[in-house]
Amino acid sequence: MxxxxxxxxxxxxxxxxxxxxxxxxxxxxxxxxxxxxxxxxxxxxxxxxxxxxxxxxxxxxxxxxxxxxxxxxxxxxxxxxxxxKRPAADRFRSEFLAVLMFAHLLPASKISELIDERISDRAQKIENLDNECDSKLTDREKFLCNFGRTIYQAEIDYLKDYRHLLESDALMDSRAAD
Amino acid sequence: MxxxxxxxxxxxxxxxxxxxxxxxxxxxxxxxxxxxxxxxxxxxxxxxxxxxxxxxxxxxxxxxxxxxxxxxxxxxxxxxxxxxKRPAADRFRSEFLAVLMFAHLLPASKISELIDERISDRAQKIENLDNECDSKLTDREKFLCNFGRTIYQAEIDYLKDYRHLLESDALMDSRAAD
DNA sequence: TTGCATCTGTATCGAACTGATATATATTGG
DNA sequence: CCAATATATATCAGTTCGATACAGATGCAA
Missing domain, CATH: 1.10.10.10 (Winged helix-like DNA-binding domain superfamily/Winged helix DNA-binding domain)
Incomplete structure (x- = not known):
């Protein structure tokens, strides 16, 4: 399509x-x-x-x-x-995740900053959807709106729960570099 | 980037x-x-x-x-x-979701089929990630791998919990058309 | 053993799409 | 009162995709 x-x-x-x-x-x-x-x-x-x-x-x-x-x-x-027709696969590109793939090349503080910004960005997107959802009418539109909220929330939860894996990793690397 | x-x-x-x-x-x-x-x-x-x-x-x-x-x-x-540099926003395009946006133009059976296929597709992707995750070593790679699994799982859960909103909607429309 | 699929490796091309830019005017809000 | 935003058209260079072409190696199953 x-x-x-x-x-x-x-x-x-x-x-x-x-x-x-x-x-x-x-x-x-x-x-x-x-x-x-x-x-x-x-x-x-x-x-x-x-x-x-x-x-x-x-x-x-x-x-x-x-x-x-x-x-x-x-x-x-x-x-x-x-x-x-059968819909083609999703196309997705995330610079944020691509950068995390190379987190070991960045200072730990930069990683933390990046994740903080991502979390507030997703939170903002959820807030926007909250506002829109009210005025939307059909079940169909509510379904898609809540779909977005759910995925964004899942991302926030994951980042909060597991960010330490990246942050300690970066920290160790930067200590090793000393 | x-x-x-x-x-x-x-x-x-x-x-x-x-x-x-x-x-x-x-x-x-x-x-x-x-x-x-x-x-x-x-x-x-x-x-x-x-x-x-x-x-x-x-x-x-x-x-x-x-x-x-x-x-x-x-x-x-x-x-x-x-x-x-600050990473650019994600780029995302989903034909699947785009079709759901027009669910009211399709027979209810088609919607159900579409969602069934989506769920098994996401389940397959999770299985693939499960296999890869073991062999991957660094915390960084585990983080990204589990990120993917989490998001896919959130999508599956959402689809299972709320698919009825679309399916009943489509049903009502097709009844109305009779 | 034959034949088919998959892997390794290069590269190009048309079509799709983005993001910026150009051009004008009206309206809104601080 | 001025700046930002909204209305409305359109093009263009640059990026990227997906398909295709070429060609031998390797593996594997009937």
Whole structure:
């Protein structure tokens, strides 16, 4: 599933401009999927060419025309087709964990700082989700929201419980270096 | 931190060929970071140009020469510099979760199947980590290995506990459609 | 023993995607 | 009153993926 397909999915929820689709990615899919203008606008052009979405232009004074996209019947079929297929594996990349892989090359204080920051970052993300969760309505959205909270909390708990493994490791190495 | 930098990091653990670096990504960084030949080989060329790694060629009979890369002193400094910087945010993309976002468009049976498969996939990943964890030695590696297990287990637990929210939702929608 | 899969090793290419940047104006809040 | 944020379009260079190509070695099962 590429961004083109997911734009189609967002349009099943109602007509939107490219700008609004970007916002939807940020507001409701932040946990799950990311997309930049550099992929959204070309995607919408291609979808239009292929007849999977239609586009009406709303001329505005002293601004670029607003282009409102709607999904077509054939677009809807194609989207259902796409989500019926087995989803590809998650893609995950964490610089934080990559750095920890080389913790022995850093001073112990740096490791502690890094973990402290990670914990407060995850806590912040949970707080954001808490706020969003209230206003969200469907069980489906609550499910995804709580999914995120659960995973973030599991990470915080793990870091708190086992950080000493890294911190003592680094400490020993730096002592050995003396 | 890009793949170029992480290749440098892998070379701090010992000399290696491009092929071996790829294997290291698969064997020891699978949880954390991914890289394909299409990024590794160009990265090594660029690192060589910049004098951050050196390369000696080992000619082999009826095979392309084996190129063994070593990190240089300046490469080592540059790598430490890179990991001292604040790590960028994780990048995460999950087609599985994206599909769940549109669960209301799928039959309830499909949702159940999807979740069943996800649970066994995560269980498999935990089993793989269990096996690897034994043979790994340093506290640092154990830390990362158990990190992965913990997160995967949290996901399984969550899915088991709350899948009914999605399954009943889908059921209601399909009844409503009748 | 033959044949098939997997391993070792190099490398490139098109397509996908990111992140920054450009261009304009309106609105909101401190 | 000014700065930040929001609305709205779009492109571009650089990064990365996934597939593919080539080619012999090695292992293993029928």
């Amino acid at each position: 590429d961004i083109r397909t997911l734009c189609l999915g967002i349009l099943t929820m109602g007509d939107a401009t490219g700008y609004e689709i970007k916002k939807t990615f940020e507001d409701r899919l932040d946990l799950i999927f990311h997309a930049s203008y550099g992929s959204i606008y070309p995607a919408l052009n291609k979808l239009t060419e292929e007849g999977l979405v239609s586009c009406r232009e709303l001329s505005q004074v002293k601004r670029p025309d607003k282009k409102i996209y709607s999904i077509t019947a054939s677009g809807r079929y194609q989207f259902i087709d796409a989500i019926m | 890009d793949i170029r930098t992480l290749c440098l990091g892998i070379l701090t653990m010992g000399d290696a060929t491009g092929y071996e670096i790829k294997k290291t990504f698969e064997d020891r960084l699978d949880l954390i970071f991914h890289a394909s030949y299409g990024s590794i080989y160009p990265a090594l060329n660029k690192l060589t140009e910049e004098g951050l790694v050196s390369c000696r060629e080992l000619s082999q009979v009826k095979r392309p020469d084996k190129k063994i890369y070593s990190i240089t002193a300046s490469g080592r400094y540059q790598f430490i510099d890179a990991i001292m």
